[in-house]
Amino acid sequence: MVEKKKNPIRVLVAKPGLDGHDKGAKVVVRALRDAGMEAIYTGLHQTIDQIVRAAIQEDVDVIGLSILSGAYLGLTAKLMKRLKEEEIEDKWVILGGVIPREDIPRLKEMGAAEVFPVGTSFEEIIHFIQGKVRKEG
Amino acid sequence: MSSRDQIQKAEERWGQTCLGKKPVPEEKSPSGIPLEILYTPLDVEKLNFLEKVGFPGEYPFTRGVYPTMYRGNLWTMRQYAGFGTPEETNRRYKNLLAQGQPGLSVAFDLPTQCGYDSDDPSIEEEVGKVGVAVDTLHDMEIIFEGIPLDKITTSFTINPTAAIILAMYLAVAEKQGVLVEKIGGTLQNDILKEYLARGTQIFPPRPSLRLIADIIEYCKDHVPKMNTISISGYHVREAGANAVQEVAYCLSSAIAYVEEVFKRGIGIDEFAPRLSFIFACGPDLFEEVAKFRAARQLWAKIAKERFAAQDPRSMMLRFFAGTMASCYTAHEPLNNLIRGTICALSGVLGGVNSLHVTGYEEAHAIPTEESSHLALRTQQILAYETGIAKVADPLGGSYYVEALTEEMAQKIRGVMEKIEEDGGMLACIEKGKIQQAVMQQAYETEQMIQKGQIVRVGENKFRSPERKEPDLILQKADPEVVRHQVQRLHKIKAQRDGQKVQETLNRVKEAASSGGNILPSLIQAVKAYATNGEMVAALKEVFGEYREISSV
Numbered sequence: 001m002v003e004k005k006k007n008p009i010r011v012l013v014a015k016p017g018l019d020g021h022d023k024g025a026k027v028v029v030r031a032l033r034d035a036g037m038e039a040i041y042t043g044l045h046q047t048i049d050q051i052v053r054a055a056i057q058e059d060v061d062v063i064g065l066s067i068l069s070g071a072y073l074g075l076t077a078k079l080m081k082r083l084k085e086e087e088i089e090d091k092w093v094i095l096g097g098v099i100p101r102e103d104i105p106r107l108k109e110m111g112a113a114e115v116f117p118v119g120t121s122f123e124e125i126i127h128f129i130q131g132k133v134r135k136e137g
Numbered sequence: 138m139s140s141r142d143q144i145q146k147a148e149e150r151w152g153q154t155c156l157g158k159k160p161v162p163e164e165k166s167p168s169g170i171p172l173e174i175l176y177t178p179l180d181v182e183k184l185n186f187l188e189k190v191g192f193p194g195e196y197p198f199t200r201g202v203y204p205t206m207y208r209g210n211l212w213t214m215r216q217y218a219g220f221g222t223p224e225e226t227n228r229r230y231k232n233l234l235a236q237g238q239p240g241l242s243v244a245f246d247l248p249t250q251c252g253y254d255s256d257d258p259s260i261e262e263e264v265g266k267v268g269v270a271v272d273t274l275h276d277m278e279i280i281f282e283g284i285p286l287d288k289i290t291t292s293f294t295i296n297p298t299a300a301i302i303l304a305m306y307l308a309v310a311e312k313q314g315v316l317v318e319k320i321g322g323t324l325q326n327d328i329l330k331e332y333l334a335r336g337t338q339i340f341p342p343r344p345s346l347r348l349i350a351d352i353i354e355y356c357k358d359h360v361p362k363m364n365t366i367s368i369s370g371y372h373v374r375e376a377g378a379n380a381v382q383e384v385a386y387c388l389s390s391a392i393a394y395v396e397e398v399f400k401r402g403i404g405i406d407e408f409a410p411r412l413s414f415i416f417a418c419g420p421d422l423f424e425e426v427a428k429f430r431a432a433r434q435l436w437a438k439i440a441k442e443r444f445a446a447q448d449p450r451s452m453m454l455r456f457f458a459g460t461m462a463s464c465y466t467a468h469e470p471l472n473n474l475i476r477g478t479i480c481a482l483s484g485v486l487g488g489v490n491s492l493h494v495t496g497y498e499e500a501h502a503i504p505t506e507e508s509s510h511l512a513l514r515t516q517q518i519l520a521y522e523t524g525i526a527k528v529a530d531p532l533g534g535s536y537y538v539e540a541l542t543e544e545m546a547q548k549i550r551g552v553m554e555k556i557e558e559d560g561g562m563l564a565c566i567e568k569g570k571i572q573q574a575v576m577q578q579a580y581e582t583e584q585m586i587q588k589g590q591i592v593r594v595g596e597n598k599f600r601s602p603e604r605k606e607p608d609l610i611l612q613k614a615d616p617e618v619v620r621h622q623v624q625r626l627h628k629i630k631a632q633r634d635g636q637k638v639q640e641t642l643n644r645v646k647e648a649a650s651s652g653g654n655i656l657p658s659l660i661q662a663v664k665a666y667a668t669n670g671e672m673v674a675a676l677k678e679v680f681g682e683y684r685e686i687s688s689v
Binding site: 017018019020021022023026027029030031039041043044045047069070071074075101117118119121122123 | 247248250251253259260262263266267331334335336337375376377463466467468576579580583584587596606685687688689
């Protein structure tokens, strides 16, 4: 057993851009909460600036972007740039949604810790976050 | 004819001798209706045939809205798709018209749907994706260049900016010298489901509802052939609702719209014949068929009994349906062709009026030309090779289907009564109640899929480990589309009369705050080449912006 952290893991689940497909984001929030994490959902139509601000205010360990509009490369690049400008290094970035496997290496090069395409189980996501934040966070 | 007692005795004997002592496993429909192992005349003996079933083309329309159904006219095969630029869209439309398809369907990009102009830096990733960008009347003029609007009908997938797009369409007609009373088409224009599922809402619910009433009122007087609204259960179903919730939320929204229009002293028969509906076709064949039959019956009763409609057309629930993409799997995507066929079959056996079959790779990609082609072929094979179009309501009279239709109707009524008790659909959305119920259902369903309690063949059951995952083909953004669109917008902004634009925008604001019909002022603003974003900004000043209620 890994020793439990005093405070629960905090995760921001964000919907950048105008994409209105939010079922995936919402069910993941619920699953993370049921796994004992504090998961915060931004709601729809968020700009990257709004997401970074929320991540700072909420002092989260993980930022999860949910993107089903195909704009994942541009949005991830924007997010990583903003995080760098704000000198934020203590937050893991993960992605979910409609993302082709061939683009996953590029997203990881940009700085995404992991990518969870459509069809990923809750268990995989929870397991990954728990492993990352407890071991390295 | 065997008597009731004889049937009951025979059924008891059958149960004892044939089923034996081993308990029959329990089963439920996806909406939670417990299912018998077998249905007999006893299950429908209380059903009043003339009151609940009747004949197609007659009240209560359970069996379909037209007397001869598909033997008279097949359902309309309407495949929805989006294109990048106004020029491409125009070329594509001219092609479709040349091939004899008189009905066009416009998909807009998300900035147009959400009220942003193409030069807004916050949305640059989304210009010209999933549909065409329309910033000003000029874009609309290009889309319909050389297409006489009185010879075609156009379906617009547009919601919070529907009034603006309608104003542009009417302005194009006027420029073509076509009388607006001759133009026809369909606006989606169903804002309530945007708060629940689709997510393009801009303004708070109440002023949004007022805009819809403005459109209905204006079209009644000036554009009588326009189907003013398509009230949707489809989107909330795809967001996780079950079939009962789908119909209950849809019909409760319809009630909210009708009551909003009533506030203006307009009678039901003056506008209800132009209401239409959108539903999803899921893979549970019998529950879906029962759902469609129940929905028609319920709407007919609401229109007649609650709203005192006299015109049978006000009581007819005409609907467009799309096959569900949420039952598709990312693994072995070709299996989705079979799922799409079964979903389409449920729509046709349920009496759909117009149908879209979802491309097989839509669980994880934007449809290709090949998959759109296969989707249309699915419809054509069902229509021309299976014989299902030959008889109206072919499943009517099945003990099971009639009993299930009745059960679905009861459950839907139950959910609708709860919504009424809680103050109606608008109040429930404002309080976030419906959003929470949909979320809860979506979460439970997702857990059942992950545990294998809801089977997805090839994904959570009979998975073939040796099969490699498919390569996804995603629509790549074409930076030229954005550049071109922004250039055109800047050119228009430089050429137009800025003073006049400002005056017309002021009049839009005045109309919005005075409560008069918004359409005349929007038409003036559109003709002055005010942009979609400018008109939305003017309306926002008066209406405010919607703040999402947390539903998780």
